[in-house]
Amino acid sequence: MMRQSSLVVVANRLPLDDNVAPDGACEWRRSPGGLASALHAILEGTTATWVGWGGGIGAAPPLPDIGTLRLRPVALSEDELRGYYEGFANTTLWPLYHDAVEQPVFDRGWWETYRTVNRRFAEAAAEVAEPGAAVWVQDYHLQLVPQMIRELRPDVLIGFFMHVPFPPPELFMQLPRRLELLGGMLGADLVGFQREQAAHNVAQLAGKMLGARGADDAIIYDGRVVRTGAFPVSIDVTEMEALSARPYVLNQARQLKHDLGQHKKVLLSVDRLDYTKGIEHRLTAYSELLRDGRIKVRDTVMVQVAVPSRERVESYRGLKDRIEREVGRINGEYGRVGEPAIHYLNQPFDRADLAALYRTADVMVVTPLRDGMNLVAKEYVAARADDTGALVLSEFAGAAAELQDAFQVNPHDLDGLKKTLLDALDATPADLRRRMQAMRAHITENDIHAWARAYLSALDHTGQLARRLPRQ
Ligand code: ADP
Numbered sequence: 001m002m003r004q005s006s007l008v009v010v011a012n013r014l015p016l017d018d019n020v021a022p023d024g025a026c027e028w029r030r031s032p033g034g035l036a037s038a039l040h041a042i043l044e045g046t047t048a049t050w051v052g053w054g055g056g057i058g059a060a061p062p063l064p065d066i067g068t069l070r071l072r073p074v075a076l077s078e079d080e081l082r083g084y085y086e087g088f089a090n091t092t093l094w095p096l097y098h099d100a101v102e103q104p105v106f107d108r109g110w111w112e113t114y115r116t117v118n119r120r121f122a123e124a125a126a127e128v129a130e131p132g133a134a135v136w137v138q139d140y141h142l143q144l145v146p147q148m149i150r151e152l153r154p155d156v157l158i159g160f161f162m163h164v165p166f167p168p169p170e171l172f173m174q175l176p177r178r179l180e181l182l183g184g185m186l187g188a189d190l191v192g193f194q195r196e197q198a199a200h201n202v203a204q205l206a207g208k209m210l211g212a213r214g215a216d217d218a219i220i221y222d223g224r225v226v227r228t229g230a231f232p233v234s235i236d237v238t239e240m241e242a243l244s245a246r247p248y249v250l251n252q253a254r255q256l257k258h259d260l261g262q263h264k265k266v267l268l269s270v271d272r273l274d275y276t277k278g279i280e281h282r283l284t285a286y287s288e289l290l291r292d293g294r295i296k297v298r299d300t301v302m303v304q305v306a307v308p309s310r311e312r313v314e315s316y317r318g319l320k321d322r323i324e325r326e327v328g329r330i331n332g333e334y335g336r337v338g339e340p341a342i343h344y345l346n347q348p349f350d351r352a353d354l355a356a357l358y359r360t361a362d363v364m365v366v367t368p369l370r371d372g373m374n375l376v377a378k379e380y381v382a383a384r385a386d387d388t389g390a391l392v393l394s395e396f397a398g399a400a401a402e403l404q405d406a407f408q409v410n411p412h413d414l415d416g417l418k419k420t421l422l423d424a425l426d427a428t429p430a431d432l433r434r435r436m437q438a439m440r441a442h443i444t445e446n447d448i449h450a451w452a453r454a455y456l457s458a459l460d461h462t463g464q465l466a467r468r469l470p471r472q
């Protein structure tokens with residue numbers, strides 16, 4: 001049996017992803033996505049156990065500790081991966097929680113698998129939690145886990161944090177298993193969200209569906225008080241600042257600038273290839289600007305990084321096909337020999353190469369149709385310590401509530417999007433400096449360490465938990 005910890009984090013993914021190397025060997029890589037980026041940064045130097053899936057099928061090979069952080073893998077079979085992760089989590093909950101920008105699918109078989117797998121995560125967490133420990137459950141994949149842990153281990157403190165948006169009641173009400181999903185989450189002592197609005201939505205639903213009483217910050221349910229609140233997640237600003245100042249990154253950035261065209265303005269987008277990220281709307285806006293002659297390939301270039309994501313899910317495959325067709329069309333129509341209009345990179349990058357891209361971009365275009373937070377926007381700001389560069393940011397990203405000095409835009413409004421891209425391209429250095437300084441001041445104050453401290457000290461009033469974090 002594995003040693004027990006006083007802090008246990010439970011997330012769908014471990015911070016390492018099981019990848020098959022070209023020679024067929026198993027190689028571990030940093031997991032994609034915001035959740036892994038955020039939690040990795042705070043847990044690396046903490047004595048804790050992280051319970052999660054290792055990214056492969058069946059039993060995971062033995063995993064190394066990451067410093068003082070122990071990893072406890074949860075195995076998934078092929079059927080479970082399809083029903084729990086690709087099915088219920090990413091074809092039912094994900095689209096529904098993102099404003100149903102893609103039609104959610106309700107499949108009864110997936111629900112059963114979701115419940116089974118949630119129980120397995122709860123049992124693993126119960127096994128590695130020492131008496132009186134704090135167990136911090138993450139995200140929509142594991143919404144039933146808080147209540148399951150409460151049944152297995154009534155002695156532990158239970159936290160839950162939702163990294164994605166929590167939808168308005170009228171959308172949530174569509175879920176056939178809405179009662180279990182709501183009750184599962186309210187098994188926690190503290191439920192955290194990215195935005196206040198989400199806590200309000202949950203309080204309304206709890207009152208209506210579960211007969212709970214209380215307010216937006218405290219729901220009285222099942223004879224207990226469940227506290228709720230907004231804790232906007234962030235990034236390790238110091239790490240990104242240091243990374244983007246490294247000689248390797250600066251050289252890479254210089255090389256990229258040279259390769260893209262020394263005198264050209266560079267528009268950059270970095271997303272998981274996901275329909276919530278607004279990639280198609282963005283391509284349309286860019287292509288129309290080229291068509292209208294408002295921008296020219298000889299002085300502007302776009303780089304779209306789209307890291308592969310959930311590749312077996314049908315809606316993701318369809319999206320990839322459509323994007324690749326559109327990139328081909330735009331390059332075919334507007335590109336010149338040796339001078340494409342768009343560079344499309346469907347591949348993962350390591351952090352240093354991402355930082356070099358951020359340093360190269362004159363305009364960072366972050367235009368999701370809906371996003372819990374969007375850490376890419378914050379990473380860009382952290383990488384621009386020279387106070388240059390423009391951030392174009394969707395109003396529908398959680399980050400918009402904080403980064404008010406970005407060029408904010410409604411990505412559904414194509415004319416507005418086109419105008420905002422031009423405004424960002426034409427902004428004066430003084431305007432950009434003012435905006436960037438204000439945004440950097442905000443994220444420096446509200447970095448990932450502040451997030452973890454705020455959440456953990458709200459979960460545990462004695463402050464003991466927060467004091468265990470590596471940086472105070
Ligand atoms: P999401 O959680 O939906 O993926 P976020 O913007 O919050 O969106 O987080 C994405 C994270 O994944 C960021 O930390 C970003 O640096 C990382 N990332 C994005 N694209 C790539 C890529 N091509 N290679 C490696 N990491 C990436």
Ligand code: F6P
Nearest residue numbers: 013032033034035036139163164
């Ligand atoms: O931020 C939302 C989220 O689903 C995270 O839970 C996850 O780390 C990220 O997006 C990437 O998604 P996936 O784990 O499906 O690759």
